[in-house]
Amino acid sequence: MNPSTMSGNRLAGIIGTGPWPSPAYDSLHAAISRVIADGRLPVGTRLPSERELATAIGLSRTTTTRTYGLLREQGFLLTRRGSGSIVRLPNVPGGRIDHLLTPAGADESEIDLTCTAQVASPWLLGAYDRALSQLPAYLPGTGYYPSGLPVLREAIAERFTRRGAPTDPDQILITSGAFGAVAIAVRALLQGSRAHPPDRSSSRRILIESPTYPNAIATLEGAGASLVSYPLEIGEDGHYWDLAAMEQALHRSRIRATYLIPDFHNPTGALLPESARGELAELLQRHSVTPIIDESIVELGLEDAPTPTPLAKFAPNSITAGSTSKIFWGGLRVGWMRLPRHLIDSMAATRLSLDLGAPVLEQLVAAELMRDHDAILPDYLDKLRTGRDILVAQVRTHLPSWDLSVPAGGMALWVRLPEERSGALAIAAREQGLALVAGPNFAPSGGLDGWIRLPYTAAHEQLSQLGPRLAAAWEDALSMEGRIPAGRARIVA
Incomplete structure (x- = not known):
C-alpha cells in the first residue's frame, strides 16, 4: 500500500506553529518525535516536503532540513529517493508489540490491571436457575x-x-x-x-x-x-x-x-x-x-x-x-x-x-x-463510579506529574506519563505486585509509549493500595535508561 502524504498545514495543526525555542531545529524535532510516539502521527505516513513544512510553520527550510536529518538519525524517518520521508519507529530489541491481550496468571497478592472486566453479577445465579427451567x-x-x-x-x-x-x-x-x-x-x-x-x-x-x-x-x-x-x-x-x-x-x-x-x-x-x-x-x-x-x-x-x-x-x-x-x-x-x-x-x-x-x-x-437489566445496572455503575474516584485520587496524590482526564464513563483511566516509559513501567510494576498493559498495545501503527491504561474495575480495597505501588514502579522505570530504549515499549509476556 502506498503511504498517504500529510500536508504541511495538517502537520502544523498537530504540532503547532511555535514559537520555537532556540535552537529551532531541536524544538521542531522534539515536537515531531513526540506526536509520533503519541500515535498522533501514524507510522507509514509520508511527511510533507521540507520546503512545504517550513512555509506552514514559519521556519526556514534549513531548519526543517536539519530536523528531518535528526529524525532520520534517530530512526523516526526513512527517506528514499522518490518516496519522500516516511514515519517509522526506532528498532527495539524484542520486536513488534503483541496487540492481543492475554489473561494474567496473577497470584492473590498481585493487582491485575491488564483487563477491563468485572466479576459476575449477583443476579447471575438466579438467571441460570430460571434459564435451566426453560431449557x-x-x-x-x-x-x-x-x-x-x-x-x-x-x-x-x-x-x-x-x-x-x-x-x-x-x-x-x-x-x-x-x-x-x-x-x-x-x-x-x-x-x-x-x-x-x-x-x-x-x-x-x-x-x-x-x-x-x-x-x-x-x-x-x-x-x-x-x-x-x-x-x-x-x-x-x-x-x-x-x-x-x-x-x-x-x-x-x-x-x-x-x-x-x-x-x-x-x-x-x-x-x-x-x-x-x-x-x-x-x-x-x-x-x-x-x-x-x-x-x-x-x-x-x-x-x-x-x-x-x-x-x-x-x-x-x-x-x-x-x-x-x-x-x-x-x-x-x-x-x-x-x-x-x-x-x-x-x-x-x-x-x-x-x-x-x-x-x-x-x-x-x-x-x-x-x-432485569434496569434493576441490575445501577448498582454496578455505583461500584464503577466509586472505583474511578478512588483511582483518580490515588494517581493525583502519589503521582501528581501524571496527566489524566476524568472520564464520564467506561472502565479505565487513560493516563499520560511525563516521559515515554510505559513499557518500562509495565516491567517495573511486576516487582510491586502490579500487572499493567503498556500503551503501545493500544496503538495500531506504533507509538503511545507515553501512555498507560489503568482500569478501575478491580476491588476497591485493591484500588486503594495502588498509589504507592505505582509510584515505586514509576521510580524504577525512570532508572531503566539503557535497558528499555526511550520512545518504544517492550513487553515481556
Whole structure:
C-alpha cells in the first residue's frame, strides 16, 4: 500500500506553529518525535516536503532540513529517493508489540490491571436457575440457532428501539461475544461469502482509531484488513474526534469500512457528543464507508445522563456490535450484531462459515438478565463510579506529574506519563505486585509509549493500595535508561 502524504498545514495543526525555542531545529524535532510516539502521527505516513513544512510553520527550510536529518538519525524517518520521508519507529530489541491481550496468571497478592472486566453479577445465579427451567422446551430440537434465540433477539431489538434506533428482531444476529460480531462483519465486508462475493475492486482498508482496544487490532488484522490509523486528538478535556481530520484521512485512502468506539471509548473514555453523531454518519455515508460500531460499553455512563443514542439511528448502513460481557459477565460469551436489512443475508452466510451459533443455555441466561437489566445496572455503575474516584485520587496524590482526564464513563483511566516509559513501567510494576498493559498495545501503527491504561474495575480495597505501588514502579522505570530504549515499549509476556 502506498503511504498517504500529510500536508504541511495538517502537520502544523498537530504540532503547532511555535514559537520555537532556540535552537529551532531541536524544538521542531522534539515536537515531531513526540506526536509520533503519541500515535498522533501514524507510522507509514509520508511527511510533507521540507520546503512545504517550513512555509506552514514559519521556519526556514534549513531548519526543517536539519530536523528531518535528526529524525532520520534517530530512526523516526526513512527517506528514499522518490518516496519522500516516511514515519517509522526506532528498532527495539524484542520486536513488534503483541496487540492481543492475554489473561494474567496473577497470584492473590498481585493487582491485575491488564483487563477491563468485572466479576459476575449477583443476579447471575438466579438467571441460570430460571434459564435451566426453560431449557427442556429446547431439548427436542437440534439446538442449532445460528441467528440466535428469538426471545433474546426480541429483547435486544427492544432496547435499540427504546434508545432511538427502531429495530426489528430479524435485524439482530446473536454471536459469541462482541468480537465474534466484529469478526463476522469484517470477514463479510472484506472477503464476502459464497453467495455474496466482494467486488474485486473493493478496498481492504479499514479506518481505526488510535488508540483503540487491542483485541480490535488483532481481530481486524486476522481478518485480512489493512489498517489505516485515525489518531484521536487531545484537548483540555481529554481525547476527542476531529471530524475534519477524519475526512482528510478518508480523502487520502480508499477506505472500505471503519471500526469506531464512540461511546466511552476504550481506552480513553471519550464520548462522541450527540450533536456530532449525525455529522459523523453523513461524513461516512458521503465517502461510502460502512461503519462498524462497538457498543460494548455504551451502558457504562457514570454521570447523570441518558444512554447515548445509537449511531445506527443516524447511519442506517452501520453495523453495531454489543455484548453482555461488560454489564453482566464475560463468561457468558454472548454478543450480538444489529444489521441493516441489506446486509442480513451476507452476514448470516458468513456467520455459518465460522460457527453454528451461541450456546442455547447462555442465550437463555442473557435473555433473563436483559429482562432485569434496569434493576441490575445501577448498582454496578455505583461500584464503577466509586472505583474511578478512588483511582483518580490515588494517581493525583502519589503521582501528581501524571496527566489524566476524568472520564464520564467506561472502565479505565487513560493516563499520560511525563516521559515515554510505559513499557518500562509495565516491567517495573511486576516487582510491586502490579500487572499493567503498556500503551503501545493500544496503538495500531506504533507509538503511545507515553501512555498507560489503568482500569478501575478491580476491588476497591485493591484500588486503594495502588498509589504507592505505582509510584515505586514509576521510580524504577525512570532508572531503566539503557535497558528499555526511550520512545518504544517492550513487553515481556
